[in-house]
Amino acid sequence: MPDLKSPAELQNGAAAFVNLIHVLLGVYAYEWVLSLNFDFGFLLGRRKFCWPMIFYFANRYLLLFALVGVIISMDVTSKVDCQALYTFNQIAGSAAMGLANINLSI
Numbered sequence: 507m508p509d510l511k512s513p514a515e516l517q518n519g520a521a522a523f524v525n526l527i528h529v530l531l532g533v534y535a536y537e538w539v540l541s542l543n544f545d546f547g548f549l550l551g552r553r554k555f556c557w558p559m560i561f562y563f564a565n566r567y568l569l570l571f572a573l574v575g576v577i578i579s580m581d582v583t584s585k586v587d588c589q590a591l592y593t594f595n596q597i598a599g600s601a602a603m604g605l606a607n608i609n610l611s612i
Contacts, residue, residue: 524580524581527573527576527577527580528577530573531573531574531576531577534569534570534573535570538566538570545563545566548563558609558612561605561608561609561612562609564601564605565601565602565605565606565608565609568598568601568602568605569598569599569602569606571594571598572594572595572598572599572602575591575594575595575598576595576599578591579591579592579595
């Protein structure tokens with residue numbers, strides 16, 4: 507059984523996590539682009555806007571921005587304001603989870 511606290515195992519776990527987040531962003535971006543026509547339907551007035559769509563659109567865009575923020579926090583090589591980035595990631599991610607629950611309950 508491998509030593510889960512060894513530096514080599516921690517490095518393998520971190521690399522797997524980074525790869526997983528990149529894949530999740532790719533899958534979500536693919537789904538986001540495929541359903542962009544639905545968004546344009548509301549912007550162009552082809553669909554009637556009703557109040558539950560506020561939660562849907564907020565969740566859709568907050569989750570996209572949260573995933574992009576997580577990717578930035580893992581891949582950045584220059585100096586950034588980490589506190590602001592991690593605060594944004596936390597708020598956007600938590601809001602996306604809460605909005606997903608609201609969407610399911612509606």
